[in-house]
Every structure is written in structure tokens, then in C-alpha cells.
Amino acid sequence: MMHGSGTETYLNAGTSLRSWLLTTDHKRIALLYFASITFFFFVGGIAATMIRLELVTPAGDLVSADGYNRLFTMHGIIMVWFFLIPSIPATLGNFMVPMMIGARDLAFPRLNLLSWYLYIIGGLITLTALLLGGVDTGWTFYEPFSTAYSNGYVVLTILGIFISGFSSVLTGLNFIVTIHKLRAPGLTWYRLPVFIWSTYSTSLILVLATPVLAMTLLMLTAERVLHVGIFDPALGGDPLLFQHMFWFYSHPAVYIMILPSMGVVSEIVPCFARKSLFGYKFVVWCSIAIGAIGFLVWGHHMFVSGQSLYASIVFSFLTYAVAVPSAIKVFNWVATMHKGWIHFDAPMLYAFGFIGLFTMGGITGLFLAALAVDVHVTDTYFVVAHFHYIMVGGAVMGYFGGLHYWWPKITGRLYPEYWARFAAILTFFGFNLTFFPQYVLGVLGMPRRYQVYPPEFQIWHVLSSAGASILAVGYALPLFYFAWSILKGPRAPANQWNATGLEWLTRSPPPPHNFSTTPEVVRGPYCYDLDGNPQPQAAHV
Amino acid sequence: MQGFPFWPARAGGGYAMQWDALFIGLLIVAVLTVGLVLFLMILYAARYRHDSKADRSDRTKKSWRFELSWTAASLIVFVALGLWGAHLFVKLYQPPKDALQIFVVGKQWMWKAQHPGGQREIDELHVPAGRDVRLVMASQDVIHSFFIPALRVKHDVVPGRYETLWFRADKPGRYHLFCAEYCGTDHARMGGWIVVMAPRQYAEWLNNNGGQPTLAAQGAILFRRFGCSGCHGPGRAVRAPPLEGVYGGPVPLSDGSVVIADDRYIRDSILMPKAQVAAGYQPIMPSFAGQIGEDDLAKLVAYIQSLGPEKPRGQ
Numbered sequence: 053m054m055h056g057s058g059t060e061t062y063l064n065a066g067t068s069l070r071s072w073l074l075t076t077d078h079k080r081i082a083l084l085y086f087a088s089i090t091f092f093f094f095v096g097g098i099a100a101t102m103i104r105l106e107l108v109t110p111a112g113d114l115v116s117a118d119g120y121n122r123l124f125t126m127h128g129i130i131m132v133w134f135f136l137i138p139s140i141p142a143t144l145g146n147f148m149v150p151m152m153i154g155a156r157d158l159a160f161p162r163l164n165l166l167s168w169y170l171y172i173i174g175g176l177i178t179l180t181a182l183l184l185g186g187v188d189t190g191w192t193f194y195e196p197f198s199t200a201y202s203n204g205y206v207v208l209t210i211l212g213i214f215i216s217g218f219s220s221v222l223t224g225l226n227f228i229v230t231i232h233k234l235r236a237p238g239l240t241w242y243r244l245p246v247f248i249w250s251t252y253s254t255s256l257i258l259v260l261a262t263p264v265l266a267m268t269l270l271m272l273t274a275e276r277v278l279h280v281g282i283f284d285p286a287l288g289g290d291p292l293l294f295q296h297m298f299w300f301y302s303h304p305a306v307y308i309m310i311l312p313s314m315g316v317v318s319e320i321v322p323c324f325a326r327k328s329l330f331g332y333k334f335v336v337w338c339s340i341a342i343g344a345i346g347f348l349v350w351g352h353h354m355f356v357s358g359q360s361l362y363a364s365i366v367f368s369f370l371t372y373a374v375a376v377p378s379a380i381k382v383f384n385w386v387a388t389m390h391k392g393w394i395h396f397d398a399p400m401l402y403a404f405g406f407i408g409l410f411t412m413g414g415i416t417g418l419f420l421a422a423l424a425v426d427v428h429v430t431d432t433y434f435v436v437a438h439f440h441y442i443m444v445g446g447a448v449m450g451y452f453g454g455l456h457y458w459w460p461k462i463t464g465r466l467y468p469e470y471w472a473r474f475a476a477i478l479t480f481f482g483f484n485l486t487f488f489p490q491y492v493l494g495v496l497g498m499p500r501r502y503q504v505y506p507p508e509f510q511i512w513h514v515l516s517s518a519g520a521s522i523l524a525v526g527y528a529l530p531l532f533y534f535a536w537s538i539l540k541g542p543r544a545p546a547n548q549w550n551a552t553g554l555e556w557l558t559r560s561p562p563p564p565h566n567f568s569t570t571p572e573v574v575r576g577p578y579c580y581d582l583d584g585n586p587q588p589q590a591a592h593v
Numbered sequence: 594m595q596g597f598p599f600w601p602a603r604a605g606g607g608y609a610m611q612w613d614a615l616f617i618g619l620l621i622v623a624v625l626t627v628g629l630v631l632f633l634m635i636l637y638a639a640r641y642r643h644d645s646k647a648d649r650s651d652r653t654k655k656s657w658r659f660e661l662s663w664t665a666a667s668l669i670v671f672v673a674l675g676l677w678g679a680h681l682f683v684k685l686y687q688p689p690k691d692a693l694q695i696f697v698v699g700k701q702w703m704w705k706a707q708h709p710g711g712q713r714e715i716d717e718l719h720v721p722a723g724r725d726v727r728l729v730m731a732s733q734d735v736i737h738s739f740f741i742p743a744l745r746v747k748h749d750v751v752p753g754r755y756e757t758l759w760f761r762a763d764k765p766g767r768y769h770l771f772c773a774e775y776c777g778t779d780h781a782r783m784g785g786w787i788v789v790m791a792p793r794q795y796a797e798w799l800n801n802n803g804g805q806p807t808l809a810a811q812g813a814i815l816f817r818r819f820g821c822s823g824c825h826g827p828g829r830a831v832r833a834p835p836l837e838g839v840y841g842g843p844v845p846l847s848d849g850s851v852v853i854a855d856d857r858y859i860r861d862s863i864l865m866p867k868a869q870v871a872a873g874y875q876p877i878m879p880s881f882a883g884q885i886g887e888d889d890l891a892k893l894v895a896y897i898q899s900l901g902p903e904k905p906r907g908q
Contacts, residue, residue: 117778190775196752197735201701201777285753286883291736292751326643327652334660356738357749358756361686365679372672376664383663386630389637391649396642404634411630415623418671422619422678424612427685428745431738431773495616496601497742499773502781506769508598582649 061464061561076161077564079462082147084168085138090531092134092175097527099127104486104520107513112503120503121188122204128191129182133213134175136447137305140312141258142171142223144454145251147462149227151555151562152245154236154571154590159229163222170219178212181205190501192302193269195283195294199276206276210269217262220308224258227251236554236590238573242336243589245553245577246329249336250315253343257304257311261347265301268294292357299350307346309443310410311339313450314381317403320457321385322577323551324400325392326584331384332576338377345374355426364423371421378414382407393584397549398472402453405480409445413438416491434494437487445483452479452530459534460544464561467537471529479526485519550586552579557588604743604762604789608684612745615677622670685746688759692727693720694898696808696891699730699737699750701776702783707891711805716785718770720762721795727759729856729894731887738774741787747773755857762789812896815889819881833878834871840898845872859894 062079065071072080102123106114115123146164150157158164181187187204189197198206231252235244272294274280281287283294322329329335351359351367385407394400416438420426429435456476460466489512498509505513547556558567571590579587603609640647653659695718696707706718720726730739732752739758740747748758762768772783790798805811816822824833839854847870852858861868863885866878885893 112781117781121775121778121780188777192775194736194775197775197777201735285751291753325641331660334657355682356747357736358751358754361683364682368675368679369672372668372675375671376668379667380660380664382630383660386633386637387653387659389634389641391647391652392637392641393643393649394638394641396638404638407634408627408631411627415627418675419616419619419623422615422675423682424678424680424685424745425616425619426678427682427747428612428742430747431740492599496598497740497769497771499740499771499781501775504781511597582652584643 059559060563061559062564063464063561065564074165076157076165078146078150078158078161078164079562079566081164081168082143082145083462085142085146085171088168088172088175089135089138089143092130093527095179096127096130096135097524099123099130100520101524103127104517106503107505108517110505110507110510110513115503117503118188121190121501122182122186124501125187125190125204126182129178129187129209129213131443132191132305133216134171134178136309136443137220138171138223139309139447139451140316140454141227141251141254141308142167142219144316144451144458145227145254145312146223148458148555149230149248149251150234151461151558151566152248152553153231153234153239154554154567154573155230155234156565156567158226159233160226164226167219167222167226170222171216174212174214174216174219176212177215178209181208181212184208192298193272193294194298195272195275195289195291196285199272200284200286207273210273214266214269217266220258220262224255224262227255228259231255236571236573238590239554242333243573243576244336245315246318246332246335246339247312247315250311250318250339253339254308254311257308257343257346261301261304261308264297265305268297268301271297292354292359295354295357296350299353300347303350303353304343304346306439306442307342309447310450311342313406313410313447313454314339314378316450316454316457317385317406318381319551319553320399320403320453321388322580323457323549324395324397324403325389326395326550326580326586327388327392328578328580329384330387330390331380332578334380335384338380341377342374345370345377349374352421352426355423356430368421368423372418375414375418375421378410382411382414395549396473397456398467398469398476399453399457399549401473401476401480402449402456405476405483406446406449406453409441409449409480409483413441413445416441428497429494431500432494433490433498433500436500437490437494440487440490445487449479449483452476455530457549458555459537460548461555461560461562463538463541464544464559465537465541466544466548467530467541468533471533475526475529475533478522478529482519482522482524482526486516486523487519489513489515489519547586550584552577552586552588554589557590601745602743602766602768603745604741604764604766604768604787605760606763607761608681609743609745611681615674615681618677619674622674626667685759688727688757689725692725692759694727694729695720696895697728697730697739697750698733698887698891699739699772699776699783700733700887701735702772702779704737704739704770704772704783704785705888707808707888707895708799709808709895710799710803711807711811712799712802713805714802716770717788718786719788719790719795719798721792722763722765722789723761723792725759725761727757729891730756730758731860731890733887735776736774737772737776737783740771740773741768742771743768743787749774755860757856762787765789765791765794808892808895809899810896812892812894812899815885815892816896819885819893821893824878831877832874834874836897837900840900846870847872847874847876856894856898859897860890863890863893 281289283289732750824831864882
């Protein structure tokens with residue numbers, strides 16, 4: 053990726069392996085994360101492929117019952133902790149937070165590098181456990197199964213998750229301090245791009261929720277290894293306590309995944325509609341509200357668990373409350389398009405996909421919040437479909453959108469636009485064909501985590517698996533054209549999309565310290581005149 | 594493959610039918626909401642594509658009125674449906690008093706049922722049509738979940754405590770029974786059938802599968818074998834509370850509180866006798882935790898229930 057012009061960029065500032073592995077440049081660390089999470093995404097994807105292949109027929113024919121249980125456990129653990137949680141914050145966030153606020157780096161560059169190493173160590177430990185023979189607890193580690201009955205490598209797997217949790221906390225801390233202290237002159241809070249606000253809210257959740265997961269996993273380990281009775285009723289513990297503690301982290305974790313994606317979409321939509329974001333302050337405060345209320349809804353995972361009737365009713369109501377800010381965002385994105393100048397480049401197609409799929413995922417979440425409805429569809433494929441619409445249709449669509457949006461900035465190269473549009477459209481259709489049949493399966497009563505199933509469910513499983521093969525092509529295509537782009541893609545200009553943010557004022561790819569002079573910010577984000585001409589947040593730097 | 598099933602079979606009128614109505618209501622609202630969002634998105638994308646000459650003047654000013662009205666409108670509709678859902682949910686917590694009581698034990702990887710008449714079955718549950726059935730469920734090992742899609746009911750079965758579930762099936766037939774909470778290797782095979790029978794066939798089935806003493810009578814034998822009768826029985830040597838007439842009534846405890854002697858309290862008192870001691874008695878009873886399996890606990894509970902005053906029907 054050397055550039056013939058001789059100008060120094062963060063990519064050619066040093067080419068040795070050492071200059072990458074010991075870098076403190078947030079942009080290089082972002083690329084280290086990008087390579088590692090892409091690896092884990094495909095590992096998790098292989099497990100998903102095996103699951104979908106097994107489910108083509110009602111009988112268990114591809115893998116054993118234990119093998120199947122290990123596959124869905126591996127898929128969940130890898131995708132949640134080693135792909136989705138770090139995905140946007142650690143790659144796009146790491147790269148763009150300093151760029152978008154006009155800073156030279158994050159507040160603690162060495163801590164940032166340490167975060168990546170913790171993530172890698174954690175990832176390798178968990179991967180080792182999964183390769184040694186795996187773990188059969190499901191990603192939820194429900195008690196007392198995971199301590200007294202599971203015969204997998206529970207403790208080793210948990211150790212990896214525990215260590216990578218510190219990576220989450222440190223990354224969150226780094227972002228919070230950076231956003232507070234390193235904003236360019238003139239960049240007041242209400243002039244911050246929504247992506248920064250979302251990252252900020254996400255960081256608060258990372259810092260506040262992850263320690264609860266760490267404590268819960270420590271207690272689980274103490275019980276499994278030392279037989280301290282905390283969760284296992286045979287030892288005098290309470291299995292529901294585990295569920296409360298687990299979901300106290302794991303529900304907010306859903307917002308760790310979706311908030312950054314909402315931030316990306318809030319960047320893409322105004323940019324490709326060439327119009328300012330409708331209801332900026334509402335969108336901003338909705339990000340914060342989602343982060344806050346998200347901490348109060350964990351009990352909706354436990355409506356049939358035996359928790360008290362009154363707790364369930366309160367959690368149901370709070371779940372409706374947390375849906376409100378998400379709905380406000382959707383309406384604002386749509387309203388932004390009204391009377392805009394809409395361009396259909398690949399990032400915008402991903403954003404369209406995000407809005408459609410996230411809306412469907414959100415609405416079906418309201419089905420699940422209606423208590424009696426939840427009783428029938430919880431722990432069925434309805435829930436599987438619902439959270440894949442949010443985490444894959446939402447979070448991953450947003451991640452791919454952001455990747456395409458900032459790709460010219462990150463690499464200084466363009467990708468083949470029509471292939472990218474084709475991949476975006478293919479992903480959208482493949483996704484729907486994969487997961488919409490799962491809603492139907494759930495209503496029919498097909499429980500999740502089943503390797504074998506009654507034959508009347510088969511047709512929907514066949515459709516779902518067919519969709520998954522299309523989805524796999526949609527996800528593999530960028531791998532090829534991005535590789536082509538790095539090697540042979542045309543050079544990208546500084547501002548490929550007529551965007552207004554600070555990151556587009558500097559060269560593509562950026563110089564090692566991002567800006568040659570500190571930008572003086574004169575206005576808020578997403579300012580376009582009536583004819584759709586961009587008004588950058590600062591004069592050229 | 595067997596065509597495209599769209600709607601789950603339904604074995605009952607009351608609750609399951611109301612569930613279906615609520616779900617259809619939600620579907621209608623969801624289609625309208627998602628439809629509106631998609632319609633506007635496609636409309637704007639088409640009308641305001643960058644090379645169209647559509648009029649862009651007079652842009653709508655952003656305003657809290659918009660935010661408030663679209664938020665309130667969608668919230669009110671969904672919360673109304675949520676209240677309906679909560680109303681139905683509360684019904685699940687109110688089993689009718691005279692329901693037929695069946696004990697169910699979940700264990701890796703089977704469901705065992707014990708009928709009041711002493712009939713036992715595995716991975717099948719025969720119930721009479723048109724009659725309320727109340728399941729008292731326990732787990733021998735990990736968490737399981739008793740799920741009957743055709744009745745739209747499900748409840749986790751958590752080890753260490755009784756959970757209850759009630760339903761009424763109206764339409765005779767065989768319906769799926771699933772375990773819905775992941776429980777290990779053969780989770781997907783832990784299931785069977787709910788067999789709903791017309792009352793006459795059900796009575797026949799009971800007769801053909803009887804031949805054992807009733808559940809309570811089996812409990813009475815265990816009551817003596819485990820030595821419970823030494824303290825709680827007639828002519829007792831140690832001062833322990835008598836159990837006649839205890840079931841279903843209030844029990845004053847030594848800490849001044851009062852509990853209702855339901856299934857869960859009786860089970861807990863056998864396994865954790867020192868947790869809730871009846872007022873006026875010393876906490877001298879030994880724990881039977883680890884010594885009595887869930888099957889036998891069910892018999893003991895059935896026996897103590899049979900001592901009255903409120904006899905469960907079907908004995």
C-alpha cells in the first residue's frame with residue numbers, strides 16, 4: 053500500500069512487523085483489530101454453516117448430538133464476544149473517534165495497544181478450548197448445567213472471555229476520556245457527530261456492564277472448580293441468580309452491538325441524502341437513553357423462568373420504554389431522506405438494509421415483550437430470528453455499511469462500486485431468506501438448540517439453509533473486492549462522498565498524526581445547503 | 594417435507610384462542626408499522642434520488658411535535674397490546690382450584706409423569722379433554738422447560754423448587770411436548786406427546802394403566818419408610834407438628850411470619866426443614882436433601898395433601 057507520491061501516511065510510516073505489533077497509532081491498532089475480528093467472524097461463520105447444513109434434514113446426520121451442541125455454543129461465543137462486541141467500536145471506532153473529533157490519537161495510545169493484546173490473548177485461549185474439544189453449555193452458560201453437568205472445557209473458555217472483557221473495559225475507558233478531553237477547538241458536545249455520541253454511550257455500557265460479567269464468570273468458576281455453592285441448588289445456590297447476573301450484562305451487551313451501528317447509519321444517511329440529520333438532538337439523547345434504560349430490562353429474558361409475576365410485569369413495561377428511543381431514531385433517519393438528494397452508493401444500500409431489518413427486529417422484540425406472547429415463543433426460533441435481525445441484520449449490516457463508507461479513507465483506495473452494491477443487495481435478500489422462515493418456525497413451536505426436529509418443520513429449515521448459502525456469498529464477496537482494492541484499486545480523494553466530518557478534511561489515507569494542523573470547528577455535523585452541497589465542520593486543514 | 598405449515602395446531606379453546614387473537618393483533622400492527630417505514634423509505638428514495646427534479650423547497654422544519662406524535666402513537670398502540678399480553682399472562686398464575694393435579698419430573702433426558710391414581714408414564718402425558726389440569730413440576734438435575742405449543746404454554750422447571758403450570762385442552766389428539774430449555778446432549782430428543790382424550794377414553798386409559806396404589810397411598814408407605822411417621826405420625830415420640838389438615842392453609846412460623854402450606858412449602862420443609870420452622874416447635878428435624886428423589890418427593894407431597902383439608906380432586 054505504498055504511495056508513490058512520497059507523502060507520509062500512517063500506512064507507509066513503518067513497514068516492519070515490529071512497527072505494526074508495537075504500534076500505538078490508533079489507526080494501525082484499528083487495522084490489527086480489523087484483521088483479528090475478520091478471522092473470528094469467519095470461524096463463527098464456519099460453525100453457523102455446519103449448523104445450517106445439519107438442519108436441512110430433520111434427523112441428525114452430519115454431526116453427533118454433542119457435536120451439534122458444541123457447534124452452536126462455539127458460534128454464539130465467538131460471534132458475541134470475539135466479533136460483535138469489538139466489531140464497530142474497536143475497528144471503526146478506534147480509527148474514526150480521534151479523526152472525527154480532530155485529535156491526533158486516543159487519550160491513552162499504549163492502553164489501546166494493550167487492549168488489542170488482551171483481546172488476542174483472550175481470543176486464542178477461548179479458541180484453544182474450542183479446538184481441544186469445545187464446550188457444550190451454550191453461550192449463556194446456564195446453571196447448574198455449566199458447573200455440575202457440562203463435560204466441556206468450561207473454565208478455559210470462560211478464562212478467554214474474562215480476559216477479553218478487560219479489553220472491552222479499557223477500550224471503553226479510552227473512548228470516554230478521549231471524547232471528553234481531546235475534542236478540537238470549537239467542537240462542542242452538540243457539534244459532535246452522532247457516531248461519537250453512540251460510541252460514548254457504548255463505552256459507558258462497556259465500562260459499567262463488563263465487570264458484572266467478569267464477576268459472574270468468576271463465581272461460576274469458583275463453583276465448578278471449588279464447589280462453592282452459589283448457583284447450584286444441590287450446593288445450596290440459586291440458579292435464577294445466575295440468570296439475573298448473566299443478563300444484567302448480556303442484555304446491555306446487545307446495545308453494545310447495536311448502538312455503534314446506529315451511529316454509523318446516522319453518519320451514512322445524511323451524507324448520502326445530502327441533507328442534515330432530522331432531529332439531531334433527539335437522535336443524540338436517544339443513544340444515551342438506550343444505554344441507560346438498557347440496564348433495566350434484563351428480566352425480560354426470564355418470563356418463564358419462575359421469576360416473580362410482578363417482576364415480569366415491570367420488566368415488560370420497561371422493555372416498551374427502551375423501544376421508544378430506537379423507534380424515534382428510525383423515524384428520524386427516514387425523515388432525513390425527505391426532500392434530500394439521495395445517492396445509492398454501497399454504504400447507503402447497507403444503511404437502507406439496516407433500517408429495514410432493524411425495524412423488523414425491533415418490532416418482533418415488542419412481540420416478545422408482551423408477556424403471554426413471550427411464554428409461547430421464548431426459547432424457540434422466534435427468538436433466534438429476532439436477535440439475528442438485531443445483531444446481524446442490524447449490527448453487522450451497519451458494520452459493513454461503515455466499512456464501505458470509510459474504506460476509501462482508511463486505505464486510500466476505492467473498491468469496485470457495482471460489486472459492492474451487488475454484495476449489499478445480496479446480503480439483504482440472503483439474510484431475509486435465512487431468518488424470516490425462523491420466525492415462522494418459532495410460532496409453530498420449534499425450540500432452539502435442537503439438532504433433530506419433527507418433520508413438519510423441515511420446509512422452513514430448508515429455506516433458511518438456502519438463504520444462509522446466499523448470505524455466505526454476500527459476506528465473502530467483500531473479502532475479494534476489498535483485497536483487489538488494496539492491491540489495485542484506484543486512489544481515493546480526501547473526501548470521497550462529499551461528507552462534512554473532520555475525518556474527510558485530511559488526506560486518504562491519513563498522515564500518521566491525522567491532521568497537519570488542528571482543525572478549528574465552526575459548525576455542527578451534516579450541514580448541507582438546499583442544493584446538497586456540503587459545508588465541512590472546519591475549514592480545510 | 595410436509596408442505597408449508599403457517600400456524601401451530603391448537604388443542605384448546607380458552608387461553609390458546611385468546612393467545613392467537615393477541616398474536617394476530619400484534620401481527621397487524623407490526624405489518625402496518627414496518628410497512629409505513631418501508632413505504633416512506635422507498636417513496637423518498639424514489640422521489641428524491643439525486644438526479645430527480647422534485648421540488649425540495651419548503652423543507653419540513655424539525656420539530657419536537659413530530660418526535661412526540663410519532664413516538665406517542667406507536668407507543669400507545671404497542672403498550673395497549675402489551676397490557677393485553679400481561680392480562681393473559683396473569684391468568685397463567687391463577688390455576689383453578691379444582692384442577693386435576695399431575696406431578697411431572699424432568700431429568701436428562703425424559704419427562705416422567707405421576708397421576709393421582711398412581712399411573713406413571715414417560716415422555717407422554719395423557720390428560721382428559723375439557724378439564725383443567727395443573728402440573729406440579731420438578732427437575733432432578735438441570736433446568737428444563739415444559740413446552741406444549743398446541744396450548745401456547747411453557748414453563749421452566751428449575752431444580753430445587755416446584756414450578757406449576759396449568760392448562761385446559763379441549764380437542765382430543767396427540768400434540769408435541771418439547772423441552773425448551775437447553776439441558777445437554779439429548780436436549781433435542783427430550784420430548785414426546787401430550788395425549789388429549791375424551792373423558793370416557795381417559796377413564797378407560799386410567800383403568801388400563803392402574804393397578805398400583807394411588808400416589809398418596811404410595812406416599813404413605815414412604816412416610817413410614819423414611820421415618821417421617823416416627824415424629825409426625827400418631828403416637829409420636831418427639832414433639833413435631835401434626836400434618837393433618839395442614840395442606841393449603843396458613844402456617845405461622847417461628848419468626849412471626851405466616852406462609853401458605855402449598856406444594857412448594859411442603860417440599861422445602863422436607864429438604865430444608867430449618868429454613869421455615871413452624872411456630873412453637875424446635876428446629877430439630879434433619880434434612881432429607883440428597884436422600885429422596887423428586888419422584889418420591891411427589892408421592893410424599895401427595896400424601897400430605899391427602900391429609901386434607903383441601904383434597905385435590907382425582908384421588
